[in-house]
Amino acid sequence: xxxxxxxxxxxxxxxxxxxxxxxxxxxxxxxxxxxxxxxxxxxxxxxxxxxxxxxxxxxxxxxxxxxxxxxxxxxxxxxxxxxxxxxxxxxxxxxxxxxxxxxxxxxxxxxxxxxxxxxxxxxxxxxxxxxxxxxxxxxxxxxxxxxxxxxxxxxxxxxxxxxxxxxx
Amino acid sequence: xxxxxxxxxxxxxxxxxxxxxxxxxxxxxxxxxxxxxxxxxxxxxxxxxxxxxxxxxxxxxxxxxxxxxxxxxxxxxxxxxxxxxxxxxxxxxxxxxxxxxxxxxxxxxxxxxxxxxxxxxxxxxxxxxxxxxxxxxxxxxxxxxxxxxxxxxxxxxxxxxxxxxxxxxxxxxxxxxxxxxxxxxxxxxxxxxxxxxxxxxxxxxxxxxxxxxxxxxxxxxxxxxxxxxxxxxxxxxxxxxxxxxxxxxxxxxxxxxxxxxxxxxxxxxxxxxxxxxxxxxxxxxxxxxxxxxxxxxxxxxxxxxxxxxxxxxxxxxxxxxxxxxxxxxxxxxxxxxxxxxxxxxxxxxxxxxxxxxxxxxxxxxxxxxxxxxxxxxxxxxxxxxxxxxxxxxxxxxxxxxxxxxxxxxxxxxxxxxxxxxxxxxxxx
Ligand code: SF4
Numbered sequence: 001x002x003x004x005x006x007x008x009x010x011x012x013x014x015x016x017x018x019x020x021x022x023x024x025x026x027x028x029x030x031x032x033x034x035x036x037x038x039x040x041x042x043x044x045x046x047x048x049x050x051x052x053x054x055x056x057x058x059x060x061x062x063x064x065x066x067x068x069x070x071x072x073x074x075x076x077x078x079x080x081x082x083x084x085x086x087x088x089x090x091x092x093x094x095x096x097x098x099x100x101x102x103x104x105x106x107x108x109x110x111x112x113x114x115x116x117x118x119x120x121x122x123x124x125x126x127x128x129x130x131x132x133x134x135x136x137x138x139x140x141x142x143x144x145x146x147x148x149x150x151x152x153x154x155x156x157x158x159x160x161x162x163x164x165x166x167x168x
Numbered sequence: 169x170x171x172x173x174x175x176x177x178x179x180x181x182x183x184x185x186x187x188x189x190x191x192x193x194x195x196x197x198x199x200x201x202x203x204x205x206x207x208x209x210x211x212x213x214x215x216x217x218x219x220x221x222x223x224x225x226x227x228x229x230x231x232x233x234x235x236x237x238x239x240x241x242x243x244x245x246x247x248x249x250x251x252x253x254x255x256x257x258x259x260x261x262x263x264x265x266x267x268x269x270x271x272x273x274x275x276x277x278x279x280x281x282x283x284x285x286x287x288x289x290x291x292x293x294x295x296x297x298x299x300x301x302x303x304x305x306x307x308x309x310x311x312x313x314x315x316x317x318x319x320x321x322x323x324x325x326x327x328x329x330x331x332x333x334x335x336x337x338x339x340x341x342x343x344x345x346x347x348x349x350x351x352x353x354x355x356x357x358x359x360x361x362x363x364x365x366x367x368x369x370x371x372x373x374x375x376x377x378x379x380x381x382x383x384x385x386x387x388x389x390x391x392x393x394x395x396x397x398x399x400x401x402x403x404x405x406x407x408x409x410x411x412x413x414x415x416x417x418x419x420x421x422x423x424x425x426x427x428x429x430x431x432x433x434x435x436x437x438x439x440x441x442x443x444x445x446x447x448x449x450x451x452x453x454x455x456x457x458x459x460x461x462x463x464x465x466x467x468x469x470x471x472x473x474x475x476x477x478x479x480x481x482x483x484x485x486x487x488x489x490x491x492x493x494x495x496x497x498x499x500x501x502x503x504x505x506x507x508x509x510x511x512x513x514x515x516x517x518x519x520x521x522x523x524x525x526x527x528x529x530x531x532x533x534x535x536x537x538x539x540x541x542x543x544x545x546x547x548x549x550x551x552x553x554x555x556x557x558x559x560x561x562x563x564x565x566x567x568x569x570x571x572x573x574x575x576x577x578x579x580x581x582x583x584x585x586x587x588x589x590x591x592x593x594x595x596x
Contacts, residue, residue: 015357017556019536019556019557019558020556020558020563023536024535024558024559025536025537025561027205027535027537028205028236028247029243030208030212030247042556042558042563043557061358062358062361062391065357066554067293067535067554068291068292068293068295068307068308068309069205069309070206070209070309070310070311071209088358088361090361090391091362091393092293092307092308092309095308095309095312096308096310096311099309099311099312100311144192144325146192146323147192155311156312156314156315157216157217157311160220160315160318160319161217161219163319164217164218164219164319165219
C-alpha cells in the first residue's frame with residue numbers, strides 16, 4: 001500500500017450495495033479499468049466523471065452489502081479511488097477488498113466529521129485519517145493480527161504462495 | 169463452554185477441540201463452488217499464484233454455469249468457455265453445463281453434493297443456502313475461492329450466533345418465504361453482519377426441505393455469514409437418497425452461547441412483501457395490497473424459490489386461468505431436474521397455457537442479467553431474494569419480493585395481491 005492516500009471525499013449514505021456499485025449487467029467484464037468506468041453507476045452516475053484519481057469514498061454503515069461479486073471492490077479500485085472509509089462494511093466486501101488490495105477503513109467519527117468535497121489524507125499503516133479542510137484527525141479501527149499479516153504479505157495471493165512453498 | 173452448531177462444525181474442520189466467536193481459524197473445506205462469473209476471476213487469480221498448477225482435489229470442486237447462460241453475448245460465452253476449459257484441464261468431476269445443471273444452489277443439493285456437518289465455500293453470496301442441510305456454508309469473493317481451490321482450506325473468523333426461535337403454525341397461503349421476509353424485516357439488512365443465524369422452533373421443524381432452503385438462502389439478506397438448521401429425519405432422508413458419502417451430524421450443545429435469542433411467533437403472520445429498494449423494507453400483504461400496486465412483470469424462479477414445490481403452488485393458482493393482459497410472467501425453473509419434474513407433472517403446460525413465458529433453468533432475470541431485465545419505470549413482483557436499486561435491470565425500476573403464491577395471485581390481477589383472496593385456493 002502507498003504510505004499516504006490523498007484526495008477529495010465523495011460522501012454516500014448507508015447500505016451502499018453491490019448492485020449499485022457495479023450493476024449485474026457489467027459483471028461479465030473482467031478488465032479493472034473497464035469496470036472502473038461503471039463504478040457506483042447505479043447510485044451516482046456522475047461519480048466517475050466528477051472524481052479525480054486518489055479521491056476517497058466516504059459512506060455510512062454496511063458499505064458493500066449484497067452479492068459476493070469481487071468486481072465491486074475491483075470497480076472502485078479501477079475508478080482510481082484510493083480508499084473507502086465507512087462506518088462499517090458488509091462481510092464479503094470487507095474480505096474482497098483486503099484480498100484485492102483496496103484500502104478500506106472503519107471509523108464512525110471520521111465519517112461523521114467529513115463532508116463531501118473535504119480534502120482527506122489517510123495513512124494506511126496507522127489508520128490515521130486527516131481531514132485537511134477542517135483540520136481534524138480520526139483513527140480507524142485496527143485490523144486483527146491475522147488480517148494485518150495478510151495485508152502486510154500483499155494480499156491473499158502471496159499468502160497462498162508462502163503456504164505452498166512451506167508445504168513443499 | 170458449549171458450542172453452537174456453527175462453532176461445532178468450524179472446530180471440527182479446523183482440527184481443534186473448541187472455538188469461540190472472534191477467533192480466526194484455518195479450516196478444511198469439503199466443497200468449493202463457483203459459477204462462470206466468480207470462476208472467471210478465480211481462475212485468473214489462481215494462474216497468478218506461483219506453484220499452483222492443480223486444484224487441491226478435483227472431486228471437491230463444483231463449477232456451475234448459471235448466471236449468463238445460455239450465453240447472452242460473446243463476452244458471456246467467453247467466461248462460460250473459460251470455466252469449461254478449466255474444468256476439463258483440472259479434471260473437475262462436478263461441472264454442470266447448460267442442459268445438465270441449472271442454478272448452482274438448486275443443483276448442488278439435488279446432486280448429493282451437500283451433507284450435514286460439511287464445510288462449503290462458494291463464489292456466490294447465496295452459498296449460505298446449504299445451511300438448510302446442517303452444513304456450514306458461506307459465500308466469498310473470487311480471490312478467496314482461488315485460494316480455496318489450491319489449498320482446500322480457508323481462513324474464517326468464527327461468527328457469534330443469533331438463535332431465532334419460530335413458533336406457531338403457518339396460516340393458509342403463508343410460506344417459508346413469508347417467514348424469512350419477516351425475519352429480514354426484523355433483523356434489518358445488516359442486523360446479522362458477521363454473525364451466524366441458527367434457526368430453531370416448531371415452525372421450522374415442520375417445514376419441508378425446500379422451505380428450509382428458502383430460509384437459509386436469505387440469511388445473507390440480513391448480512392449473515394451463514395444460516396443453519398439442525399439436520400433431522402427429513403434432512404437425512406433427502407441426503408441419503410442422493411449420496412452414500414459418510415457425514416457427521418452435529419448438534420449445538422445445550423449450554424451453547426448465543427449473542428442473542430430472537431423469538432418470532434408466526435401464528436398470525438400474513439403473507440409478507442419486501443418493498444423497494446431493500447429486502448428489509450417488509451410489510452404485510454394487507455397493507456401493500458391496499459395500495460393497488462400495478463406490476464409489469466412477475467418473475468418466478470431463483471435459488472430462493474425456483475423449486476418444484478414453488479412451481480406447484482404457482483401452477484395450482486394459475487390452473488385454467490389467464491394472467492392479466494397488462495403484465496408478463498417469466499418462469500425460470502431452478503434446475504434441469506426441476507424443469508423435467510415440472511414437465512412430467514404437466515406444470516409447464518399449465519403455466520404456458522396461462523400465458524407465462526417458461527425459460528430454461530438459470531439465474532436469468534434474478535440479477536438483471538438477461539431473459540427478463542426490467543426497463544425504466546417498470547415494476548416487478550418477484551420470488552427472488554434482492555430488490556436493491558438496479559437489481560433486476562434499470563435503476564429506475566422497482567422490485568417487490570414475495571412468495572410464489574403472492575406472485576401468482578398478482579399475475580392474475582395485474583397488481584400486488586393477497587393470495588388468500590384468490591378463489592380456488594381451497595385445493596392448494
Ligand atoms: S438465482 Fe439469483 S440469487 Fe440465486 S445464484 Fe442466481 S443470481 Fe444469485
